[in-house]
Amino acid sequence: MKILVVGNGGREHALAWKLSNDSTKPELFCTPGNAGTAELGTNLTFGATDLDGIKQWCIENQPGLVVIGPEAPLCAGMADVLEAEGFRVFGPNQAAAELEGSKKFAKEIMKAAGVPTSAYETFTHPDEACAYVRERGAPIVIKADGLAAGKGVTVAETVGQAEIAIRNALEGSAFGNAGSRVVIEDFLMGEEASILALIDGENVVMLASSQDHKRIFEKDEGPNTGGMGAYSPASIVTESVLKKVKTEVYDRMLTELKKRGITYKGVLYAGLMIDNGQPSVVEFNCRFGDPEIQAILARWDGDMLPAINALIDGTLSEDLIQWKDEHSVCVVMVAGGYPGDYGKGDEIQNLGKANAVDDTVVFHAGTALDDDRVVTAGGRVLGITSLGTDLPDALSKAYIAVETISFKNAFYRNDIGHREIKRL
Numbered sequence: 019m020k021i022l023v024v025g026n027g028g029r030e031h032a033l034a035w036k037l038s039n040d041s042t043k044p045e046l047f048c049t050p051g052n053a054g055t056a057e058l059g060t061n062l063t064f065g066a067t068d069l070d071g072i073k074q075w076c077i078e079n080q081p082g083l084v085v086i087g088p089e090a091p092l093c094a095g096m097a098d099v100l101e102a103e104g105f106r107v108f109g110p111n112q113a114a115a116e117l118e119g120s121k122k123f124a125k126e127i128m129k130a131a132g133v134p135t136s137a138y139e140t141f142t143h144p145d146e147a148c149a150y151v152r153e154r155g156a157p158i159v160i161k162a163d164g165l166a167a168g169k170g171v172t173v174a175e176t177v178g179q180a181e182i183a184i185r186n187a188l189e190g191s192a193f194g195n196a197g198s199r200v201v202i203e204d205f206l207m208g209e210e211a212s213i214l215a216l217i218d219g220e221n222v223v224m225l226a227s228s229q230d231h232k233r234i235f236e237k238d239e240g241p242n243t244g245g246m247g248a249y250s251p252a253s254i255v256t257e258s259v260l261k262k263v264k265t266e267v268y269d270r271m272l273t274e275l276k277k278r279g280i281t282y283k284g285v286l287y288a289g290l291m292i293d294n295g296q297p298s299v300v301e302f303n304c305r306f307g308d309p310e311i312q313a314i315l316a317r318w319d320g321d322m323l324p325a326i327n328a329l330i331d332g333t334l335s336e337d338l339i340q341w342k343d344e345h346s347v348c349v350v351m352v353a354g355g356y357p358g359d360y361g362k363g364d365e366i367q368n369l370g371k372a373n374a375v376d377d378t379v380v381f382h383a384g385t386a387l388d389d390d391r392v393v394t395a396g397g398r399v400l401g402i403t404s405l406g407t408d409l410p411d412a413l414s415k416a417y418i419a420v421e422t423i424s425f426k427n428a429f430y431r432n433d434i435g436h437r438e439i440k441r442l
């Protein structure tokens with residue numbers, strides 16, 4: 019069977035890796051892919067949001083499955099377009115993907131559903147937004163309403179910072195159309211964790227817990243990034259937290275979505291803040307987390323295709339997914355300067371040696387092929403992912419591999435998993 023994976027990041031390389039190792043040995047295509055996916059199958063040249071190009075390729079090549087990785091094509095309705103042509107698609111339809119496409123919509127659904135989340139208001143006028151912030155005080159969170167490639171959130175420590183963020187979004191062009199409305203939320207205390215769930219429209223199966231590290235610098239300092247590393251499982255997510263996430267978050271969301279005539283089929287990512295054992299939702303994403311999925315897939319025992327097929331067929335159940343007892347970690351290597359400006363086209367060395375480290379896979383994110391050289395092509399370049407008997411064991415393997423790899427201005431955090439290590 020032919021499988022097409024849409025996207026070109028670390029998430030898509032990890033998905034392509036897992037699917038290409040399936041016991042049914044599918045033929046893998048990725049569009050546009052990266053240097054890592056090129057080793058697993060064929061990279062196509064369509065951009066991830068080229069709905070017409072991808073639809074035409076599907077009509078001509080009849081893949082048995084299309085896995086849509088990133089939020090942009092999902093929010094643009096790629097699943098709807100391909101399903102209308104009769105293709106089996108993994109990824110929610112456009113109406114469901116709006117949970118990530120509009121922060122305002124996600125908050126409205128959460129509020130109506132009674133899902134625990136912070137108080138909020140939405141604004142299109144900067145003076146009204148600033149007045150609200152002055153009344154509410156800091157810290158406070160300013161979010162661009164639409165998709166902003168992971169850059170639309172400001173956690174403002176002071177009212178002044180909040181006002182700058184508001185004016186940048188509503189008066190400047192910091193986020194284009196995505197920032198023409200802002201959602202202003204109360205700051206939530208606690209520790210973050212990610213729970214991703216597969217949903218077939220009716221049944222919810224939560225995946226192994228994980229924790230991302232969003233800030234660029236160690237000790238969680240500096241600006242937010244797409245994610246600098248993740249580990250799984252995250253012990254902050256206890257059995258009791260998991261039960262609450264299922265009943266208070268996923269079940270309530272599904273009931274509310276159904277009430278509005280929206281069917282959710284795909285993965286729904288709940289970014290959580292956990293305070294004293296009580297989870298609250300910080301954000302929803304309509305796709306797998308990156309780098310969370312690299313760490314999660316390393317622990318997925320056996321084939322992933324049966325779960326994906328069951329999700330599409332509406333027969334999803336817990337017994338389709340087993341987890342390895344081992345712990346996993348993904349350490350992200352970025353191009354120096356990220357999440358600001360960074361260089362591209364720098365040769366990456368020793369990938370083979372790093373891949374040879376025990377229980378380790380080097381997932382490519384921002385990489386490209388330049389003749390036979392692998393070069394940097396994005397801010398997040400690689401996600402070095404290792405399994406170990408415990409988190410310290412996984413970390414020691416991952417960092418051996420990280421230190422083996424070199425490219426100009428490579429940068430990574432040395433403290434991935436620091437909260438869990440402290441707990442140990």
Ligand code: GLY
Pocket residue numbers: 230244245303306307308309310
């Ligand atoms: N790692 C955060 C995200 O995927 O949105």
